[in-house]
Amino acid sequence: MSIDNQLDKLIAGKRVAIIGPAEYVCKELDDTHGAYIDQYDVIIRLNEFFYCPEELQKFYGSKYHIISSSFWHRINQDYKDPNLAWKVARYCDEDSYKQLNEKTILLECYARNEFNEIYTRFKNTIDSKNLYYGNISSQKYTQVVNLLRNIHPITKTPTTGFATIGLILSLKPQKLYITGITAYQENPYKTHFDGYGKVPDEDESAWPTNGFNGKTFNDKDGKENDKTHHNFMGEAYIMKHLIENKHIKVDKYMKKLFKNFK
Numbered sequence: 001m002s003i004d005n006q007l008d009k010l011i012a013g014k015r016v017a018i019i020g021p022a023e024y025v026c027k028e029l030d031d032t033h034g035a036y037i038d039q040y041d042v043i044i045r046l047n048e049f050f051y052c053p054e055e056l057q058k059f060y061g062s063k064y065h066i067i068s069s070s071f072w073h074r075i076n077q078d079y080k081d082p083n084l085a086w087k088v089a090r091y092c093d094e095d096s097y098k099q100l101n102e103k104t105i106l107l108e109c110y111a112r113n114e115f116n117e118i119y120t121r122f123k124n125t126i127d128s129k130n131l132y133y134g135n136i137s138s139q140k141y142t143q144v145v146n147l148l149r150n151i152h153p154i155t156k157t158p159t160t161g162f163a164t165i166g167l168i169l170s171l172k173p174q175k176l177y178i179t180g181i182t183a184y185q186e187n188p189y190k191t192h193f194d195g196y197g198k199v200p201d202e203d204e205s206a207w208p209t210n211g212f213n214g215k216t217f218n219d220k221d222g223k224e225n226d227k228t229h230h231n232f233m234g235e236a237y238i239m240k241h242l243i244e245n246k247h248i249k250v251d252k253y254m255k256k257l258f259k260n261f262k
Contacts, residue, residue, distance in 0.1 A: 003107060003134025010065075011171035014041040018068075018168065019060055020161055020180030021049055021196040023189040026059040028253045033179070037061030040177060044068050044107075044168070047160045048090040051099055053195045060180070060193070066105040067091075068164040071114040088199040094122045100129055108135035109163040111142075136167065143170055151238045154231040159183075162235045169247065179251045183236035185261060236261050 017040040025033065034057050037043060044066040052060050073085040073092050081087070090096040108115050113135050119126055126133075136144070144166040148158055158166065161181045168176055184191070190201045240258040242248045250258075 002137040002140075003105075004137050004140050006105075006134065007107075007136075007167075008171055010042060011168060011173050013172070013174050015175045015177075016040060016042045016044065016168055016173040017061075017177040017179070018044045018046065018161070018164055018181070019049065019064070020046050020178075020182075021060075021192040022180040022182050023191070023193045024182070024187060024253050025180045025251070026056050026193055027189055029059055029179075029251055031058040033251070034058045034061040037177075037179070038063045042066065042173075044164060046164060046181075048096075048197055050090045050096040051195065053193075056193060056195070064101070064104065066107050067100070068107045068109045068160065068167075070110060070160045071106075071108050071118055073114060073117060088197065090196075090198055092118060093198065094125050097122055097125045097129060097131065100131060102130045104129075104131050106131055106133040107164075108133070109160060109167055110157075111136055111138040111140070140167070140170070148235075148238055151241050152234045154234040154238070156229065156231045159230045159232070159235060162238065165242070165248070169242075175249065176247070177249045179254065181239070181254070182257060183239050184232040185236055185257055187257060 017037050019037060038061045043061060043064045045064045045068070047067075047069045049064075050067060052062070069091050071091050073089065075082050075084050086092045106115065115133055115135070119133065141163075144163060145158065147170055148154060148162060148166045157163075162183075165176075165178065165181075182191070192201055194200065236258065239254075240261050243250055243255060243258050
């Protein structure tokens, strides 16, 4: 079902935080960062961020209201195991929904309904937790993509993080704080903190068979190739633009990372 109207009422004029799972957050930021996040009116976690180890909540926060995800469970030809997502993705794991706070909004940030198959399998658990699901309309998704493309002409589907950023900006929050998103730019830390996914980043059993480096499809020099699922270099440019033009607020590590992006 379309969630556009509910999101408009929830986000407009509010202080919103989008929290990604990048490992640098618990390596580079101080242990008051989580408390800072928890002060926001609406807190959004990304994709598989159903769970945060208790010892990391001082960095990533303990509160959340929305899980914004692709809920993508269909495996393409890049993977050998057609059931891989049901084995490794937290949003394809029934126990993940048991751990969520009641009345959490499950937001599919694309104009599709991948969640339906997940709901069919885990209906009793999801209903018992009073979780609310919605996907954005095709009209809203077009608005989001156009907003991003007006900054930089990306040609592929935005990542979950950038689809969520574009969506929230389109809803006119009072303030948008972003942390834990690197647009796959090279840095000494992993894409996800330990415990974010059921399978650690370094476990190659969950990687596709061609062109994957543990983060995304790209050549050894960091350039995109034909197999890239997302225009991550274009998304990095978008992030740089949003930061420099003060459309968003970011943590000190992201500010430095994207200042140096060329």
